[in-house]
Amino acid sequence: MARSLAELRTAIDAVDQELLALLNRRAALAHEVGEVKKLDGSPVFRPEREAQVIASLQQANPGPLKPEGIAHVWREIMSACRALEARLRVAYLGPAGTFSEQAALQFFGASIERVPCASIDEVFQATAAGRADYGVAPMENSTEGVVSRSLDLLLNSPVHVVGETSLLVRHNLLRSSPSLEGITAVYAHPQALAQCQQWLNTHLPHAERHAASSNAEGARLASTHPAWAGIASERAASEFGLHVVVPAIQDEAGNRTRFAILCLPSTLAMPAPSGPQGGRDCVSLVLSVPNRPGAVHDLLTPLKKHGVSMTRFESRPARSGSPVSAWEYHFYIDLQGHPSEPHVAAALQELQGLCAFYKVLGAYPVSE
Numbered sequence: 001m002a003r004s005l006a007e008l009r010t011a012i013d014a015v016d017q018e019l020l021a022l023l024n025r026r027a028a029l030a031h032e033v034g035e036v037k038k039l040d041g042s043p044v045f046r047p048e049r050e051a052q053v054i055a056s057l058q059q060a061n062p063g064p065l066k067p068e069g070i071a072h073v074w075r076e077i078m079s080a081c082r083a084l085e086a087r088l089r090v091a092y093l094g095p096a097g098t099f100s101e102q103a104a105l106q107f108f109g110a111s112i113e114r115v116p117c118a119s120i121d122e123v124f125q126a127t128a129a130g131r132a133d134y135g136v137a138p139m140e141n142s143t144e145g146v147v148s149r150s151l152d153l154l155l156n157s158p159v160h161v162v163g164e165t166s167l168l169v170r171h172n173l174l175r176s177s178p179s180l181e182g183i184t185a186v187y188a189h190p191q192a193l194a195q196c197q198q199w200l201n202t203h204l205p206h207a208e209r210h211a212a213s214s215n216a217e218g219a220r221l222a223s224t225h226p227a228w229a230g231i232a233s234e235r236a237a238s239e240f241g242l243h244v245v246v247p248a249i250q251d252e253a254g255n256r257t258r259f260a261i262l263c264l265p266s267t268l269a270m271p272a273p274s275g276p277q278g279g280r281d282c283v284s285l286v287l288s289v290p291n292r293p294g295a296v297h298d299l300l301t302p303l304k305k306h307g308v309s310m311t312r313f314e315s316r317p318a319r320s321g322s323p324v325s326a327w328e329y330h331f332y333i334d335l336q337g338h339p340s341e342p343h344v345a346a347a348l349q350e351l352q353g354l355c356a357f358y359k360v361l362g363a364y365p366v367s368e
């Protein structure tokens with residue numbers, strides 16, 4: 001006979017007691033790790049180790065928990081354990097309720113000190129100046145393409161990339177009342193307005209569209225006037241006491257944004273490869289080539305020769321200010337693998353020899 005609800009809950013309570021004891025044993029070990037790290041001055045946050053922990057648990061997982069569930073649960077367990085070693089200060093594009101905040105929580109877990117910033121520039125500045133240990137900056141969106149400000153800032157900033165996280169971005173129409181009737185204006189970040197333009201054209205063709213500094217700021221503005229709406233996360237809706245009038249209005253169902261995790265090399269040097277147990281690693285570079293025919297084509301030769309895959313290739317005007325170089329470009333390239341692997345190291349060395357400008361932005365485990 002099937003067990004009753006009360007019996008099942010009693011069984012769950014007993015398991016929770018066991019979990020509590022086990023989690024505290026784990027936390028005590030992490031605390032001890034923190035003491036060892038204090039002695040040798042090594043960094044508290046080790047993304048490659050966290051990636052390995054999650055990957056090996058996912059491989060060992062007999063179910064019924066899903067692999068994503070394992071990742072979520074252990075992300076928070078490790079966040080709470082890490083906070084016993086030191087509470088990381090993480091800068092992101094605020095205010096509370098932005099997708100950048102969600103990305104920061106997805107990557108670091110909730111046991112962090114939040115450092116909301118007014119702009120992407122401020123995220124880089126706060127991280128470079130040591131007001132935050134880590135920064136989280138949006139890099140590209142699957143509908144709208146690259147976030148050019150972030151790429152430009154990476155070029156000259158002393159921070160490097162030590163991780164990435166990809167967030168499924170669901171845009172919701174938020175308002176103080178639960179109806180679509182009588183909306184005269186919609187406030188959101190320009191990227192969100194662009195990602196929802198077909199929906200807005202169809203359902204709110206007469207509402208004015210206004211750019212806000214962030215979606216959360218758009219939601220805050222929407223909360224100040226009954227005829228205004230915002231486009232933002234569910235988190236922003238609860239933050240500003242708004243209704244989700246229509247959920248998921250983005251034009252592309254699988255709309256994702258990729259965020260880079262930044263820090264000074266003195267906070268965390270290039271993470272070691274996540275290894276066979278972990279996920280895949282990626283090297284991000286920015287480079288420019290001499291202005292001569294075939295120079296861009298030649299970049300591919302060392303990659304082909306050493307069997308290194310390129311997973312991203314973006315170009316940005318170099319903006320050097322010189323009229324002669326007005327049409328020169330910086331290329332942002334992601335390669336599969338880690339610079340400590342001999343074939344990757346060989347390809348990088350040959351690549352560098354072909355470039356007028358060459359900077360490794362970072363090497364890190366790729367997300368998902």
Ligand SMILES: O=C(O)C(=O)C[C@]1(C(=O)O)C=C[C@@H](O)C=C1
Nearest residue numbers: 030033044045046049078081082
């Ligand atoms: O293994 C370590 O270096 C730890 O500090 C422990 C731990 C964990 O909880 O497993 C916590 C923080 C690090 O980012 C990685 C892993």
